[in-house]
Amino acid sequence: MTAVTQPVQAGRSARGERRRGRAGRGDSRLALWLIAPTVVALALVIGYPVVRALWQSTFSDSITGNSRFIGIGNYRQALTGPDSSDFWAAFRFTSLFAVVTLFLEVAIGMAMALIMNRAFRGRALLRTSVLVPWAIPTAVTAVLWRWMLQPEGVVNYLISHKVLWTGSEWPARWAIVVADTWKTAPFIGLLLLAGLQIIPDELYESARVDGASAWKRFVTITLPLVRPALLVAVLFRLLDALRLYDLPAILTHGANGTTSLSILVVQASIQQTKYSLGSALSTLTFLYIFIVAFFFVKVLGTNVVRTQQRAVS
Amino acid sequence: MRNSRLIVAASFAVLAVTASGCSGSTPGGNSTSGNGRGPITFATGKDTTGKLQGLLDQWNKAHPSEKVTLVELSENADDQRNAMVQNFQAKSSRFDVVNSDVVWTAEFAARHWIQSLDGSIDTSGLLPATVATATYNGKLYAAPFTSDGGLLYYRKDLVARAPRTWAALKIDCAIAKQHKMGCYAGQFAQYEGLTVNVSEAIDSAGGSILKNSGKKVTVDSPQAKVGLDFLVNGFKQGYIPSEAITYQEEDARRAFQQGHLLFMRNWPYVYNLAQAQGKDSVVQNKFAVAPLPGPNGPGSSTLGGHNLALSSYSKHPKSAIDWMKFMESANIQRKLLTQLSNAPVVASLYDDPKLQQQVPYLATLKQSILSAKTRPVTPVYNEVTLAIEKNSYAALQGKKSVDQALKDMAADIKRAAADN
Numbered sequence: 001m002t003a004v005t006q007p008v009q010a011g012r013s014a015r016g017e018r019r020r021g022r023a024g025r026g027d028s029r030l031a032l033w034l035i036a037p038t039v040v041a042l043a044l045v046i047g048y049p050v051v052r053a054l055w056q057s058t059f060s061d062s063i064t065g066n067s068r069f070i071g072i073g074n075y076r077q078a079l080t081g082p083d084s085s086d087f088w089a090a091f092r093f094t095s096l097f098a099v100v101t102l103f104l105e106v107a108i109g110m111a112m113a114l115i116m117n118r119a120f121r122g123r124a125l126l127r128t129s130v131l132v133p134w135a136i137p138t139a140v141t142a143v144l145w146r147w148m149l150q151p152e153g154v155v156n157y158l159i160s161h162k163v164l165w166t167g168s169e170w171p172a173r174w175a176i177v178v179a180d181t182w183k184t185a186p187f188i189g190l191l192l193l194a195g196l197q198i199i200p201d202e203l204y205e206s207a208r209v210d211g212a213s214a215w216k217r218f219v220t221i222t223l224p225l226v227r228p229a230l231l232v233a234v235l236f237r238l239l240d241a242l243r244l245y246d247l248p249a250i251l252t253h254g255a256n257g258t259t260s261l262s263i264l265v266v267q268a269s270i271q272q273t274k275y276s277l278g279s280a281l282s283t284l285t286f287l288y289i290f291i292v293a294f295f296f297v298k299v300l301g302t303n304v305v306r307t308q309q310r311a312v313s
Numbered sequence: 314m315r316n317s318r319l320i321v322a323a324s325f326a327v328l329a330v331t332a333s334g335c336s337g338s339t340p341g342g343n344s345t346s347g348n349g350r351g352p353i354t355f356a357t358g359k360d361t362t363g364k365l366q367g368l369l370d371q372w373n374k375a376h377p378s379e380k381v382t383l384v385e386l387s388e389n390a391d392d393q394r395n396a397m398v399q400n401f402q403a404k405s406s407r408f409d410v411v412n413s414d415v416v417w418t419a420e421f422a423a424r425h426w427i428q429s430l431d432g433s434i435d436t437s438g439l440l441p442a443t444v445a446t447a448t449y450n451g452k453l454y455a456a457p458f459t460s461d462g463g464l465l466y467y468r469k470d471l472v473a474r475a476p477r478t479w480a481a482l483k484i485d486c487a488i489a490k491q492h493k494m495g496c497y498a499g500q501f502a503q504y505e506g507l508t509v510n511v512s513e514a515i516d517s518a519g520g521s522i523l524k525n526s527g528k529k530v531t532v533d534s535p536q537a538k539v540g541l542d543f544l545v546n547g548f549k550q551g552y553i554p555s556e557a558i559t560y561q562e563e564d565a566r567r568a569f570q571q572g573h574l575l576f577m578r579n580w581p582y583v584y585n586l587a588q589a590q591g592k593d594s595v596v597q598n599k600f601a602v603a604p605l606p607g608p609n610g611p612g613s614s615t616l617g618g619h620n621l622a623l624s625s626y627s628k629h630p631k632s633a634i635d636w637m638k639f640m641e642s643a644n645i646q647r648k649l650l651t652q653l654s655n656a657p658v659v660a661s662l663y664d665d666p667k668l669q670q671q672v673p674y675l676a677t678l679k680q681s682i683l684s685a686k687t688r689p690v691t692p693v694y695n696e697v698t699l700a701i702e703k704n705s706y707a708a709l710q711g712k713k714s715v716d717q718a719l720k721d722m723a724a725d726i727k728r729a730a731a732d733n
Binding site: 063064065082150151152162164165166167168253254255256267270271272273 | 391394395398420423424425502503504555556558559564692693695696699706710728
């Protein structure tokens with residue numbers, strides 16, 4: 001974002017001195033030309049797929065190629081048809097997963113950030129090593145955990161209890177939550193660490209002089225000041241969690257109530273070759289994620305752009 | 314400054330994750346010539362043996378102007394199908410011949426993605442069941458290429474004779490108990506392997522899932538109940554160990570090789586792996602194979618394997634058909650068995666004494682394949698198999714009664730068939 005706005009401002013000051021009178025119109029035209037490539041690129045890579053999916057979702061699926069316009073038929077089928085229980089189950093699981101992992105990851109990530117923010121020997125090493133789970137591709141994470149969660153695997157050995165992790169509903173869900181938390185908590189920690197580092201030490205010092213306890217300092221200084229970074233981290237994470245695909249796809253194949261919305265989309269559009277129903281499902285998923293993001297930006301005032309600018313400057 | 318570096322690192326991480334969608338494409342250049350002859354490509358799942366190219370070289374040497382290029386797809390079946398579907402949808406001539414799993418052939422034919430081979434391919438010497446998988450609406454749409462059938466692996470050091478019936482198998486389970494091992498396992502995780510195991514149980518009991526080219530749903534029958542009951546009771550009564558609900562082929566193989574199972578249903582590929590010397594397996598020379606048991610005598614296996622299908626968008630169909638005939642010749646089929654461990658589709662090879670000596674499980678495999686039933690031949694196979702998996706899995710877990718599971722299964726399959 002900053003990369004785009006700065007040249008515009010520079011252009012304004014240089015031209016503005018030469019011909020002050022018509023500056024307003026010329027500037028806006030220049031700005032238009034400068035952002036035009038971005039707008040075109042966005043329209044192509046974001047606008048077109050969204051519109052195309054919407055259009056596609058209004059047709060029927062047919063093996064023989066005779067698909068016809070059926071309006072909201074696919075949406076009705078997804079939301080209230082005989083298979084609608086699949087959609088709602090996926091909706092519930094995806095939402096539950098998002099809320100639970102978010103809670104765990106923010107709590108653990110915050111703890112990691114607080115530790116990493118302290119000055120001690122080996123801090124750089126810790127910061128690097130904490131990122132290792134995040135650096136591992138999710139697909140590999142899934143295989144790794146699948147291996148560890150086998151009936152004869154190391155996890156069952158450690159808890160000396162034979163849990164069939166991928167054999168029934170709640171263990172399978174927990175397996176996915178644990179694997180995701182293991183992978184993503186460090187990422188949240190990193191984002192929060194960036195937020196923590198802009199809090200001046202003086203605030204803590206004076207609070208300490210006033211006799212505030214560690215908990216009080218955390219609640220009254222750290223939390224409010226880290227809030228912008230926290231909201232951004234939560235937003236990123238939430239959007240990510242809502243389009244969950246790879247972990248359950250590999251760890252459980254969507255069995256045992258771990259079919260996420262994205263898995264449902266792939267099942268319909270790729271495995272069953274029902275592109276229109278798949279488009280309808282992906283549009284519904286898109287709407288759901290969009291509403292959540294909208295809520296965050298408008299109601300909670302998450303400002304992704306401003307926070308980044310502050311961190312960069 | 315430090316903050317900015319962290320932010321940059323974080324955003325790169327985000328970018329790396331979000332940008333991992335696109336992938337490149339590989340060649341397959343076609344020089345069009347009007348007579349339907351020229352170089353062709355063969356799209357198939359990854360050849361883990363590395364021996365397939367050798368067979369193709371044999372053809373390429375004799376046909377320098379009609380060379381066939383191997384296009385190796387993923388090892389995973391779903392990914393293979395996706396790659397094929399994408400090419401067909403784009404009407405691309407990049408794949409001339411695809412190695413279609415037996416269960417995809419009907420759908421590809423119904424969508425007119427592959428050409429009818431009626432009259433071009435002689436199927437008289439082939440195993441009839443393999444020809445059935447390549448036939449849709451009474452017409453041959455693909456050339457049977459490889460076959461596969463389930464076998465009962467058993468510990469011959471612990472049981473004298475393989476059980477021929479389910480009742481005999483249950484009696485032998487006392488031996489498993491003595492040795493503190495699981496008795497019987499197949500593939501019972503919720504995926505395609507479960508459909509294979511469930512249809513085996515149902516077919517063995519004389520039931521069926523679909524009839525009349527997928528037009529009549531027959532799964533809510535008393536016979537089907539007997540079949541599914543065998544698996545459900547296995548978990549209830551313990552002759553199938555509880556962890557088998559998570560098993561795919563490899564998990565079952567590992568358990569058997571480590572000595573945790575007395576009986577196992579699996580494919581022939583396990584034979585050589587379990588026989589290999591080393592720490593990986595404690596069962597070398599201690600196991601043998603037999604046909605799958607059924608309720609009152611030998612059961613029937615589910616037929617696996619692949620068919621060669623000719624893309625409707627191929628520019629050199631004549632060369633492709635000649636090459637398919639070459640791949641079905643006894644000479645190549647023999648090498649498929651000895652070098653790639655693929656079960657041949659040419660019936661006479663199973664009785665070849667030399668081959669029987671070389672491949673110890675060949676005679677049993679023949680019995681398995683001769684009694685094998687195809688999985689439902691239907692263009693909506695993916696929905697049908699999902700219905701089978703979902704409902705039978707719920708029954709195995711005890712969440713649904715067997716009657717309810719079969720009733721729901723029938724309803725789901727009927728709806729899938731009616732959709733199209």
